[in-house]
Amino acid sequence: EIVLTQSPGTLSLSPGERTTLSCRASQSLSSSYLAWYQQKPGQAPRLLIYGASSRATGIPDRFSGSGSGTDFTLTISRLEPEDFAVYYCQQYGSSPRTFGQGTKVEIK
Amino acid sequence: EVQLVESGGDLVQPGGSLRLSCAASGFTFSTFAMYWIRQAPGKGLEYVSAISTNGDITDYANSVKGRFTISRDNSKNTLYLQMGSLRPEDMAVYYCAAGNAVFDYWGQGTLVTVSS
Numbered sequence: 001e002i003v004l005t006q007s008p009g010t011l012s013l014s015p016g017e018r019t020t021l022s023c024r025a026s027q028s029l030s031s032s033y034l035a036w037y038q039q040k041p042g043q044a045p046r047l048l049i050y051g052a053s054s055r056a057t058g059i060p061d062r063f064s065g066s067g068s069g070t071d072f073t074l075t076i077s078r079l080e081p082e083d084f085a086v087y088y089c090q091q092y093g094s095s096p097r098t099f100g101q102g103t104k105v106e107i108k
Numbered sequence: 109e110v111q112l113v114e115s116g117g118d119l120v121q122p123g124g125s126l127r128l129s130c131a132a133s134g135f136t137f138s139t140f141a142m143y144w145i146r147q148a149p150g151k152g153l154e155y156v157s158a159i160s161t162n163g164d165i166t167d168y169a170n171s172v173k174g175r176f177t178i179s180r181d182n183s184k185n186t187l188y189l190q191m192g193s194l195r196p197e198d199m200a201v202y203y204c205a206a207g208n209a210v211f212d213y214w215g216q217g218t219l220v221t222v223s224s
Contacts, residue, residue, distance in 0.1 A: 045211070050210045
């Protein structure tokens with residue numbers, strides 16, 4: 001099974017700042033089958049990015065994804081108050097699908 | 109509007125069984141693969157199981173293989189998860205999700221508590 005390791009565990013930031021979240025896979029992901037999800041407290045996760053870099057429907061362009069092989073990043077260009085949440089990466093190129101452990105983006 | 113509504117979560121003793129349901133509306137259910145994902149209290153997301161559009165292909169996480177069975181009824185727009193030999197570590201909010209590669213749409217989850 002592919003293990004996804006996210007870093008850092010927690011980011012303390014202020015609104016307006018730019019941030020980059022990392023996701024590293026234990027083996028190369030076929031065809032960049034990597035997605036990112038956002039989860040706020042008490043809510044279900046929401047799909048942000050698929051195919052490593054494609055934004056899902058309705059996702060603002062301040063969210064961007066990049067990477068290939070084993071190293072992937074999610075960048076939020078300018079943090080809005082509603083962006084403080086937990087972010088998970090997930091691979092879907094290999095069975096079983098797996099998630100990273102999450103990165104919490106909190107208000108400084 | 110896409111809606112996924114889970115039900116069936118309950119308190120069950122270790123070793124017991126439970127069946128979860130997920131009622132779908134607002135999209136053509138039979139054209140989407142369906143999934144179960146769970147989240148233990150205060151923990152991250154864990155993939156549980158997947159089923160293809162017509163139900164002929166299923167997939168399970170190693171942690172539930174042989175104990176859980178996923179199924180669907182396209183005539184009723186409903187997804188199921190039959191859970192058996194439940195363990196304390198199965199305690200979680202169980203989400204159903206729809207998508208054809210990634211988890212595009214999510215329900216709000218149903219809580220399964222495993223405790224004596």
